[in-house]
Amino acid sequence: FVPDGGGLEASLQVTNRFERPIKGSISAHVLGWTREESYDVEGAKYDTDVVLPPGTVGANLAFELTAEDYNLFTDIAVNIIDAKGNVVAQSGFGARMIDLSFSGGPGSYSVEILGATALPDTEPTWNITLRETQRLGTRRALDVSGPEGGNVTLYPGVTVALDASSAEPLPERPDGFDAMVEFVFEDRLHSGPPISYRLPFQRQ
16 A cells, blocks of 8 residues: 555465356446454443544444353344434344444444443453445446456466556545455456455555
8 A cells, every 4th residue: 555645556476266267347446445343242232333524424344253252141232323312223233143234424423332231240251343435426447457458367266466546546545544446347257246356455
């Protein structure tokens, strides 16, 4: 990466794991900023904050518990609350992993996790992992080039080097966040939807 407020430069290796070749065009966009954090919790309630920077319009939150920690609770609710006290999204754990998204402008949002146990007087000790992806209001296109320029041919089991770079400055990223980039392959040899992958690009 170049400094914040500048562009993005990255190199990657792509290997076709399908049993058929893929030939066509490839494109890429920066979708937003992402990070993954793990929190140790004592008690049945945990609060944290999501702070959306300028240029973002919401966030996708992916929560994960271990099977052991999930079994400590009879119910777990999650609320996302804006600065005015309004609940902008809510859900509950029906399994040990859930995804929750909300839309909203820049600012601070509270994430409230409320667990219930079979023994209300107990203070469980547990851990939760949160993947936070802040969505940009406008996706930023990247220029992608490889041995064939903007086109690519991927043979099964063969690795191809690709370079990606932004043609214009990107919004400033919050500290500790990486760029979430989506690559889309348009396969001209076979019918069907495009093949897409989302990858976090770490700050170097």
